[in-house]
Amino acid sequence: MRGSCLCGAVAWEATSPLEVLHHCHCSRCRKHHGAAFSTFGRFRRDGFRYTRGDDRVKSFRSAEQIERTFCGDCGSSLxxxxxxxxxxxxxxxxxxxxxxxxxxxxxxxxxxxASWFDITDDLPQYEGYAPHP
Ligand SMILES: [Zn+2]
Ligand SMILES: [Zn+2]
Known part of the structure; x- marks a missing residue:
């Protein structure tokens, strides 16, 4: 999988397959994405790299164990x-x-x-993180 930010300054690639996708409804994701929820996909760290603009990547510690990175130019979540x-x-x-x-x-x-968003599909809903395999 390859990806990039909105302005194109930052690009990345992951050589391992996309394992899972989760929608996260926590209030921090809501703020960071400016949307009802975020969607993140999991890859092995091994084989992940920035192919462009790694010097533009900024990070923010949103909780003690959590760091979020984003493009320092356009703000896209990474x-x-x-x-x-x-x-x-x-x-x-x-x-x-x-x-x-x-x-x-x-x-x-x-x-x-968000109170203004209704989950209307049948996917499992977890109070916290999903159990990891
Ligand atoms: Zn950007
Ligand atoms: Zn979240």
Missing amino acids: EFRVAFLPDVVWMAAGSFDEETTVKPDAHIFATSK
Whole structure:
């Protein structure tokens, strides 16, 4: 999978397959994405790299164990780094530049969802993170 930010300054690639996609309804994702929820896809950290503009990537620690990266020029969301999951990288699915047949399989932090948004599909909803395989 390859991806990039809105302005194109930053591009990335992951050589391992996209494993899962989750919709996150936590209030921090809502702020960061400016939307009802975020969608992040998980890849192995091994094989992930920035192919362009890694010097433009900024990061913000949104919680003790969580660091979010984004393009310093256009603000596009990129990584969601979890300190206690060092082997994986979660990438903002909106940055994907290639098609995938993987579909989201969970709503996480569903109890924090925006009051103005209704979840209308049948995917499992978790109060916190989904159980990791
Ligand atoms: Zn950008
Ligand atoms: Zn979230």
